[in-house]
Amino acid sequence: MHATYHPHVKLARPDVFHPRIVFAGCSSMPEGDGDDDGLVAALRTRGLHVRWLSWDDPATRDADVVILRATWDYADRLDEFLSWVRSIRHLINSPELVGWNTDKRYLHDLHRAGVPVVPTQYFEIGQAVTVPDGEVVVKPAVGAGSAGAQRFVDPAAAAAHAATLQAQGRAVLVQPYDPRIADGETALVFLGGEESHAFTKGPILPPAGRAPEFEATGTYATETLSEADPDDEVWQVGRQAVAAVTRMFGIEPEDLLYARVDVIGGAEDPRLLELELIEPSLGFRQLSAADRDAAERRFALGVESALERFGLGPFSHRRP
Numbered sequence: 472m473h474a475t476y477h478p479h480v481k482l483a484r485p486d487v488f489h490p491r492i493v494f495a496g497c498s499s500m501p502e503g504d505g506d507d508d509g510l511v512a513a514l515r516t517r518g519l520h521v522r523w524l525s526w527d528d529p530a531t532r533d534a535d536v537v538i539l540r541a542t543w544d545y546a547d548r549l550d551e552f553l554s555w556v557r558s559i560r561h562l563i564n565s566p567e568l569v570g571w572n573t574d575k576r577y578l579h580d581l582h583r584a585g586v587p588v589v590p591t592q593y594f595e596i597g598q599a600v601t602v603p604d605g606e607v608v609v610k611p612a613v614g615a616g617s618a619g620a621q622r623f624v625d626p627a628a629a630a631a632h633a634a635t636l637q638a639q640g641r642a643v644l645v646q647p648y649d650p651r652i653a654d655g656e657t658a659l660v661f662l663g664g665e666e667s668h669a670f671t672k673g674p675i676l677p678p679a680g681r682a683p684e685f686e687a688t689g690t691y692a693t694e695t696l697s698e699a700d701p702d703d704e705v706w707q708v709g710r711q712a713v714a715a716v717t718r719m720f721g722i723e724p725e726d727l728l729y730a731r732v733d734v735i736g737g738a739e740d741p742r743l744l745e746l747e748l749i750e751p752s753l754g755f756r757q758l759s760a761a762d763r764d765a766a767e768r769r770f771a772l773g774v775e776s777a778l779e780r781f782g783l784g785p786f787s788h789r790r791p
Contacts, residue, residue: 490783492519492774493534495526496541503541506756513767517775518785526555535783536561538728538774539569542750546614549573561781563728563774564748567720572748575612575644581743584715587708588743589735592645600633602626606648609633611641622648651736656744657701659709659732660753660766663773664717664724666706667766670754671699672733698757702738709734712746726780728773729753 492514496503502523514521524531526542537559545552553573556566564572571577578591593612594600602609602623609632610620619636623629633643656672673695709732717724731751733744753770755763778784 487518487785488783489518489520489785490535490778491533492521493531493537494521494523494540495531495537496523497544498525498527500541500543501525501528504752506752506754507540509755509763509767510770513764513771514774516768517771519771519774519778526552531555532558532560534560536563536774536778536781538563539750545573545749546611546618549613561777561783563777564730565720565722565726568716568727568748571720572746573613574642575610575614575745576642577746578644578743580719581712581715581746584711584719586711586715586743587741589646589649594633594637594643594645596637596640596642598637600630600637600643600645602629602633602645603647608644608646608648609636610644610646611636612644613641649735649742654737655695656733656735657699657705657741658751658754659701659706659734661709661713661727661730661732662753662766662769663776664713664727664730665769666709667769668754668758668762669699669701669706670757671697673697696754696757698759701734702741704738705734705736705741708732708741708743712743716746716748725773725776728777729770 494503494507494510511521526539531537539562542552553570556562556569559566562569576593578588579593582588592601604626606622606624607629608620608622609629611618614620619641621632623632629645633645636643652674655674657669658672659669660667712732713724713727713730716727716730727748729751731747731753733747734741735744736742755766758766
């Protein structure tokens with residue numbers, strides 16, 4: 472059961488400002504998938520009270536701070552979502568980062584910044600799609616939960632899928648299929664710009680010609696997760712990605728409350744597949760109890776620091 476913040480609750484220190492904090496989910500999962508359940512208690516331990524709301528609930532606009540956690544339907548409602556993002560008083564991560572991270576053409580920006588990324592071709596809506604030889608993955612440039620992503624060995628079938636996505640108003644990415652994905656992806660979690668923990672995501676896309684299986688609500692493709700202890704060369708890809716983002720946006724590492732860097736490959740030629748700054752699962756459930764407590768505490772401390780930066784610390788609004 473989720474603890475929630477209610478404005479009428481009598482608080483122990485009425486002279487201390489208690490900011491209204493919202494974790495944003497989506498209508499099919501308004502309280503997320505359960506992975507973040509411990510964050511509510513971790514924040515409460517710091518004297519911070521949070522409630523879950525679907526991002527499109529009008530009450531989110533009354534919050535002092537909204538933290539994106541499970542807004543997994545944004546890709547299907549992108550214009551509406553970005554308009555909402557800009558309407559929020561204080562959003563974590565920031566609206567600028569969110570706007571950039573919604574479109575996977577950010578992979579080109581990271582590549583130009585020197586981050587080793589999976590080779591990627593980007594095709595605008597209406598642009599002729601060329602498919603390289605060999606097995607490929609075709610996916611929408613704006614997408615979440617692997618929706619619309621498929622593997623192909625037949626170039627004509629790959630081009631047809633790309634054309635279908637473009638006809639739906641979606642730009643397209645074409646990437647060579649890297650067989651190392653059979654070993655899964657390594658999800659590197661950074662909290663406050665610092666490496667926290669990692670977990671492995673088993674391969675999601677089935678062989679060519681089949682669509683991935685989705686969980687019960689149809690929100691995201693079913694995943695198989697487990698704890699991971701990546702080589703330093705893999706962590707280095709994550710560090711490079713975080714450093715590139717902080718340079719591009721002129722921010723400090725701690726301004727990134729959370730980031731997840733998905734990498735394929737091990738110590739030899741690891742490559743960034745995706746950088747998740749909007750609504751990534753952070754894999755808390757894959758950790759041991761002690762490691763999970765430590766990671767959730769780091770998240771809570773990051774929220775506390777963000778509140779200070781926003782001028783929403785406990786003594787920022789003295790009550791009479």
